[in-house]
Amino acid sequence: MPQIDTEVLSSYPPPAAFADAANATSDLYDEAEKDRLAFWGAQAERLSWETPFTDVLDWSDAPFAKWFVGGRLNVAYNCVDRHVEAGHGDRVAIHWVGEPVDDERTITYAQLKDEVCKAANALTELGLVAGDRVAIYMPMVPEAIVAMLACARLGAMHSVVFAGYSASALRARIEDAEAKLVITTDGQFRRGKAVSLKEAVDDAVRESGSERESTVEHVLVVRRTGIDVEWTEGRDLWWHDIVDPASTDHTPEAFDAEHPLFLLYTSGTTGKPKGILHTSGGYLTQSSYTHFNVFDVKPESDVYWCTADIGWITGHTYIVYGPLSNGVTQVVYEGTPASPDEHRHFQVIEKYGVTIYYTAPTLVRTFMKWGRQLPAEHDLSSLRLLGSVGEPINPEAWRWYRMAFGSDETPIVDTWWQTETGSAMISPLPGVTTCKPGSAMRPLPGISAKIVDDDGNQLEPGTDHGEQANGYLVLDKPWPSMLRGIWGDPDRFKETYWSRFAEQGWYFAGDGARYGKDGEIWVLGRIDDVMNISGHRISTAEVESALVGHSGVAEAAVVGATDDQTGQAICAFVILKAHHADTPQEQMVDELRKQVATEISPIARPREIHVVPELPKTRSGKIMRRLLRDVAEGRELGDTSTLVDPSVFEAIRASK
Ligand code: PRX
Secondary structure (H helix, E strand, C coil): CCCCCHHHHCCECCCHHHHHHCCCCCHHHHHHHHCHHHHHHHHHCCCCCCECCCEEEECCCCCCCEEEECCEECHHHHHHHHHHHHHHCCCEEEEEECCCCCCEEEEEHHHHHHHHHHHHHHHHHCCCCCCCEEEEECCCCHHHHHHHHHHHHHCCEEEECCCCCCHHHHHHHHHHHCCCEEEEECEEEECCEEEECHHHHHHHHCHHHCCCCCCCCEEEEECCCCCCCCCCCCCEEEHHHHCCCCCCCCCCCCEECCCEEEEEEECCCCCCCEEEEEECHHHHHHHHHHHHHHCCCCCCCCEEEECCCCCCHHHHHHHHHHHHHCCCEEEEECCCCCCCCCCHHHHHHHHHCCCEEEECHHHHHHHHHHCCHHHHCCCCCCCCEEEEECCCCCHHHHHHHHHHHHCCCCCEEEEECCCCCCCCCECCCCCCCCECCCCCECECCCCCEEEECCCCCECCCCCCCCCCCCEEEEECCCCCCCCCEECCCHHHHHHHHHCCCCCCCCEEEEEEEEECCCCCEEEEEECCCEEEECCEEEEHHHHHHHHHCCCCEEEEEEEEEEECCCEEEEEEEEEECHHHCCCCHHHHHHHHHHHHHHHCCHHHCCCEEEECCCCCEECCCCECHHHHHHHHCCCCCCCCCCECCCCHHHHHHHHC
16 A cells, blocks of 8 residues: 655645735745844834834843844834825724624724824823833723823833733732723623623722732723723723823824833743733834734735734734734724624624634634534635634644635644744744644744753754654744843843753743654643643642632642643642531532632633642652643553652542
């Protein structure tokens, strides 16, 4: 029998017609290869600079990078005004789709400019100046995007906090950033119901809960649902009272390329979230460049839709700064995919003629579960490109996505990146790359990444990936949209990202990866104590600290176990204090689940909580999470020889 090369069978070259019209050709790789810094200098010319930069990169104070040295620009001007000035004011910037059916708004670039200017004037009236921090805690309403751009216009930093986070998570982020202003809504629609949001802000800024006096001077509230809210006179203000009547005239000030643009908190390996700092010129350059080339956007004709929330980096880069800097028309949807029923996304694609759709593997798997007939009932022929982000996409989901959404024709871009990288780093170019389902393929032109072993030796690409050892994914050269630090904690920045390969000066991403047969990269997932639940980053330490915050818990250990639907699921093992020995276990588990939802967010609620008599520990007292993962995933136990008491597992298994 002839040998079948499965690698060839499962490779997907770009369709010829797509390749012919694609924004990016393979020349980009050659140009970047020839002179990386000159290449980035050329990409920065995508933007409008008030003062040109004199140097592309200053890496003398590594790992603190300075890109586009001496350049000055206004990020909001680049995202809005310049499109209006170029005669595209009537182009739709946002087709906004609210969760309630038929609650829709269309906002042109000219209208967006007016809204951003009004908000910038109103915020200035409130005393906001460049460098101040503003917490934004809002659902996916247009005002959230307007608020972000108004901050950018004034040189104030936004810190968007996902509206699914609890009051205490919001409080921690407000306090760490010392935010002066919080922008929120009265409430939000969730599966047809209006639920409060401002209440969480009230809790978060209440003096009594904190040792420190709140830095928050004002809470600016958009009326979204009309539900009743408590009001603190003097502090609370309605958006419609101060933004709506403000002037639409506002002259943008240019800021240094390294002026801070935003903070975005993300989970690390400790319980304390890190405020990832991004700055202006480099971040916007790479966001704009990657959005243009990876998503192949044609601003005159495409309707782009990224289904992320602005509370995450994907929403920042590929809803706000990437698409708007490119003058693209996009759909922004407020609700969940099943509201009012599972047809919603397909109806939106059909109604607006969406051409580019960017989502997360967990949602693709949800659609798979709902079944093939659902997309088959809709005309999805407008789609010409699909994207994936947030976690490795399993080949089965990749193939289904292409078949059900893309008539088995459209290219898929599987984009690997992180909150810290600011924008996409490893991804196919849709008109160039022959893709293998499940692999993010190669670093984008201008980006350098390697897979290395413990000692920093590069693994050998080209062997069969089945036999290839796994290694660490590192970024061995600085890139424009790299994080510039962790807010208020330069040592943690160095320690977290730059200490593993300090000698070489490489950034360690926290992911394991391996090379495939043709040198492509297969990202395997986190190898630190960070979990990835439906593409959301949650640290084991964060959940453990929420659990031990309950008066009945003596100790807790948390692991991420593989889950068909969500990628990973949270499994917790807890030891109860003696005085809770008689509380029924079910009641306790219920309380603990609630505790995690209140302390962090419902997205961090454990799938399983096991009450156990002991936790597996090494002689030095370290919890052996690897073994707990074996238990959670029902595997044979790995090496238990370093355990103090290997018999603890009988008791742990008995509790499952
Ligand atoms: O483990 C990788 C995974 O998500 C992590 C970054 O999470 P976050 O900062 O929340 O940003 C998510 C959106 C950019 C990475 O360390 N990850 C992200 N995209 C992929 C991925 N893993 C595999 N393939 C991807 N395409």
